[in-house]
Amino acid sequence: MKIKNYINGEFINPIQNNWIENYNPAIGEVYGQIPDSTKEDVEKAVEAAKKAFPKWSNTTLDKRSKILSKIAALILEKLDFLAAAESKDNGKPISLAAQIDIPRAAANFQFFANAITQFSSEAHESVGLNAMNFTLRQPIGVVGCISPWNLPLYLFTWKIAPAIAAGNCVVAKPSEVTPMTAYLLGEICTEAGLPKGVLNIVHGLGTSTGQAIVEHPNIKAISFTGGTATGAHIARVAAPMFKKLSLELGGKNPNIIFADCDYEKMLATTIRSSFANQGQICLCGSRIFVEEKIYDRFKQDFIEKVAALKVGNPSEKDTNIGALVSKEHLEKVKSYIDIAENEGGKILLGGSKVVVEGNEKGYYLQPTIIEVFDNQCKLNQEEIFGPVVTIMSFKTDEEALTLANDVKYGLSATVWTNNLNRTMQFSKQLQTGIVWVNTWLMRDLRTPFGGQKASGVGREGGFEALQFFTEAKNICIQYE
Numbered sequence: 074m075k076i077k078n079y080i081n082g083e084f085i086n087p088i089q090n091n092w093i094e095n096y097n098p099a100i101g102e103v104y105g106q107i108p109d110s111t112k113e114d115v116e117k118a119v120e121a122a123k124k125a126f127p128k129w130s131n132t133t134l135d136k137r138s139k140i141l142s143k144i145a146a147l148i149l150e151k152l153d154f155l156a157a158a159e160s161k162d163n164g165k166p167i168s169l170a171a172q173i174d175i176p177r178a179a180a181n182f183q184f185f186a187n188a189i190t191q192f193s194s195e196a197h198e199s200v201g202l203n204a205m206n207f208t209l210r211q212p213i214g215v216v217g218c219i220s221p222w223n224l225p226l227y228l229f230t231w232k233i234a235p236a237i238a239a240g241n242c243v244v245a246k247p248s249e250v251t252p253m254t255a256y257l258l259g260e261i262c263t264e265a266g267l268p269k270g271v272l273n274i275v276h277g278l279g280t281s282t283g284q285a286i287v288e289h290p291n292i293k294a295i296s297f298t299g300g301t302a303t304g305a306h307i308a309r310v311a312a313p314m315f316k317k318l319s320l321e322l323g324g325k326n327p328n329i330i331f332a333d334c335d336y337e338k339m340l341a342t343t344i345r346s347s348f349a350n351q352g353q354i355c356l357c358g359s360r361i362f363v364e365e366k367i368y369d370r371f372k373q374d375f376i377e378k379v380a381a382l383k384v385g386n387p388s389e390k391d392t393n394i395g396a397l398v399s400k401e402h403l404e405k406v407k408s409y410i411d412i413a414e415n416e417g418g419k420i421l422l423g424g425s426k427v428v429v430e431g432n433e434k435g436y437y438l439q440p441t442i443i444e445v446f447d448n449q450c451k452l453n454q455e456e457i458f459g460p461v462v463t464i465m466s467f468k469t470d471e472e473a474l475t476l477a478n479d480v481k482y483g484l485s486a487t488v489w490t491n492n493l494n495r496t497m498q499f500s501k502q503l504q505t506g507i508v509w510v511n512t513w514l515m516r517d518l519r520t521p522f523g524g525q526k527a528s529g530v531g532r533e534g535g536f537e538a539l540q541f542f543t544e545a546k547n548i549c550i551q552y553e
């Protein structure tokens with residue numbers, strides 16, 4: 074199947090008529106083609122967005138909200154179809170796509186349909202000076218949204234929904250590795266009555282299509298989720314052009330387990346936080362630190378439960394772990410397992426590719442647990458982004474905190490404890506944008522979402538996202 078760019082409400086071929094192959098990771102074969110768009114395609118999308126902006130930015134909040142709600146409803150109506158498409162494109166279990174990815178994409182639109190009706194700005198009276206200030210929050214104009222392959226529609230819509238709710242027009246690029254549901258979203262937006270040019274979706278490679286979006290002088294803000302190296306590159310290009318930037322980057326998140334936790338809940342959640350989506354979520358707790366007192370018990374139980382997970386065809390309902398997203402990514406993840414022993418680690422479970430019957434060319438890997446003894450090893454310092462976790466023991470709170478913070482990333486942390494003082498001390502001292510205590514990936518879309526250190530700049534979610542996608546303008550009026 075050939076997918077097309079969605080520009081000015083129409084599906085069109087790339088101007089140069091060049092195409093990229095699209096793979097189904099479960100079978101390791103090409104199943105379609107996507108546009109290899111160039112600067113000229115991006116230019117066309119920017120022109121459409123610029124043309125749509127005056128009207129869209131003056132469309133009432135009520136009307137914008139209704140269109141966004143309609144998009145949400147249509148996504149839910151087509152849930153099974155979208156989940157199947159996402160699973161085929163990405164390799165994730167269809168059950169995960171149907172329970173998490175697609176409902177969340179709908180929730181992103183519904184959330185910002187509601188949020189925009191509640192978004193307000195401030196007034197400041199300059200008492201004694203006969204002056205009143207009020208602040209406008211105006212849409213920026215044309216903005217760029219660039220998203221990754223791990224949660225394709227989920228993260229694509231997490232950017233687009235607040236951008237258009239706030240009155241901007243968008244030029245968006247999904248990952249070239251997982252373009253399918255972004256393509257299908259174009260159809261849904263048309264059906265929902267989104268005016269032409271408000272959302273333009275350009276497919277292609279990061280280094281050409283993505284780069285053209287970041288470099289375009291009329292794209293005033295960039296919201297990006299992806300790897301830290303790419304984020305740093307985007308910042309280098311965009312910063313001298315004074316673009317607004319929201320960068321949601323990699324993570325190497327600690328999962329800190331104390332002996333006083335609710336053990337069964339911790340164990341079940343730790344399996345999810347380690348291996349959900351084949352470990353390809355920036356929030357996965359890939360460094361597990363366990364208090365010495367329960368280390369042996371945890372090690373044994375964790376290995377036993379993880380060994381029972383089914384690695385298999387993503388379209389089978391009982392599959393827990395599907396295929397990794399691409400051959401290149403599988404090789405990258407495997408290369409970390411291959412250096413484990415040289416890095417002083419011991420592979421406790423997994424470590425090998427899996428051949429799934431009937432899908433022999435698919436990109437499958439066993440869930441892998443590696444015991445490490447030094448937090449400075451590459452396995453604990455670099456983002457692997459696959460079904461690979463390390464475990465290590467600690468003795469004291471101070472040691473656990475030092476281990477957790479001793480990494481360049483700072484996205485999220487999970488702490489398992491029933492001690493209130495410890496909860497508060499860790500919450501204050503962990504150098505991350507998100508701390509989960511006795512839970513993982515529990516999301517309230519109103520909360521600020523993003524990381525510290527090499528995990529990014531800025532926050533998404535709630536009013537933070539609407540603030541990012543608007544310019545604050547203060548008006549000061551003096552009266553007699």
Ligand SMILES: NC(=O)C1=CN([C@@H]2O[C@H](COP(=O)(O)OP(=O)(O)OC[C@H]3O[C@@H](n4cnc5c(N)ncnc54)[C@H](O)[C@@H]3O)[C@@H](O)[C@H]2O)C=CC1
Binds near residue numbers: 246247284285300456
């Ligand atoms: N959310 C996260 O934390 C994610 C982290 N990663 C990490 O990044 C590593 C590399 O994965 P990639 O697929 O290469 O991710 P990436 O960061 O290169 O890709 C993310 C998006 O950025 C685009 N992009 C790439 N280069 C660009 C450029 N110069 N200008 C504008 N857009 C550009 C891509 O086309 C894609 O849409 C992974 O192994 C993983 O460790 C990958 C995906 C998501």
Ligand SMILES: O=C(O)/C=C/C=C(\O)C(=O)O
Binds near residue numbers: 228231299353356516
């Ligand atoms: O917003 C969320 O709930 C999750 C976001 C996850 C990522 O940004 C990621 O894995 O890249």
